Amino acid sequence: MKKMVKWIGIWCACISLLGTFTLSATAQTTLGTSNRPLKVMLIPADGGTESGTRADFEPVFNAVSRATGLQFEIRVGQSYSAVIEALVNDLVDVAFLGPVSYVQAHKRDSAELLAVSVSQGESVYYAGVFTFADSPMQSLNDLNGKKVAFGDPNSSSSFTYPIAMMLRAGMNPVQDLAEVRLTGSHANSLMALNEGLVDAACLSFDSYEKAVNQGVIDPARFKVLVKSEPIPNPPLVLNPRLPKEMKTKVREAFRQVHTLPGVTPEMIRGYGGKRVDRYNVDFTEEEFAPAANTLTLVTNEIKADLIRKAAN
CATH class of the missing domain: 3.40.190.10 (Periplasmic binding protein-like II)
Structure with a gap:
C-alpha cells in the first residue's frame, strides 16, 4: 500500500511538472498575439494621459503590427519610476524611457536597448x-x-x-x-x-x-x-528576460519598419509625436555615457x- 501511495505521488508530481512545461511553452508560442500581446509602457512625457504620450507612439507600434502581425498593448505609466519598477517586476515587455531612467533600469538588469529614433541623421534632443x-x-x-x-x-x-x-x-x-x-x-x-x-x-x-x-x-x-x-534620444527598451527569439523579432521589426509594405512615413513617429526618419537598433551603451555622467x-x-x- 505504501509503495502504491509513493508511485501515485510521483505520478502526480510528473503530471504537475508536465503541466508547467506545457503552460510555459504555450505562453511563449502565444507571446505577441491578441491572446498575449506584448505589453508596452511609456513614461508620462505629456502628463501621463492616454491621449498624450500613448497617441505619440501608437502610429509606429501600429506600423510594426501591420507589417509583422505582432500585437501590442500600450499603456502610460503614472511616473517614470513606475515604468522602471514595471520592468524590474516583469510587468511589461517593452518600454519607452528617458535616458536617465534607462540608465537606472539598466543598472538593475531590467532594460536593454531596443531602438532610438533618428531624424536628419541624428538621435539627440x-x-x-x-x-x-x-x-x-x-x-x-x-x-x-x-x-x-x-x-x-x-x-x-x-x-x-x-x-x-x-x-x-x-x-x-x-x-x-x-x-x-x-x-x-x-x-x-x-x-x-x-x-x-x-x-x-x-x-x-x-x-x-x-x-x-x-x-x-x-x-x-x-x-x-x-x-x-x-542628449541621447529617449530609447525604446526591451525587458531582458523576454525570449531571445522574440527580442530578435522585435528588433528586426523596428530596424525595417520604415521600409515595410503598407507603412507610410506618417506612421514613423517618436517622442512628442514627431515624425522621424527611422529607428536605430544599433545604438550602443557607450552613446549613453553622457547621460550616465x-x-x-x-x-x-x-x-x-x-x-x-x-x-x-
Missing part, C-alpha cells in the same frame, strides 16, 4: 529652461530667488539636465531657488509657467514644440533662458533635498 519673453533674466544665475517648475525627478530633460546645468553654473539649486515645484511632467511644468505660477520651467524642446504646434501656448510669450548639450552629477542627496524643498 535638448532640454531647456524657459521663462517669459519680457523677463529680465539672461542666465541661469538669474534664477536665484526665483520659482522654478521641474517635471518628474527621474526625467532627463525636465529635471536631471536642468539641475546639472545649474550645478555647473555654480548654483546650489536647493539653497538658491526660492521655490521648487515638481509637476510630474513636461506639459504640467509648461502650464505652470503659462499660468504665472513660476518664473521658469524646465522641459524638453520636443515637449515645448508640441505645445506650440497644438496651439496650447503662445510662443511669443516665452523665451529660452538656456539650452542643454545634446550627468546622472552621477545629480546625486541622490541633491535629488532628495530638492524633493523635500518641493514638499515644503
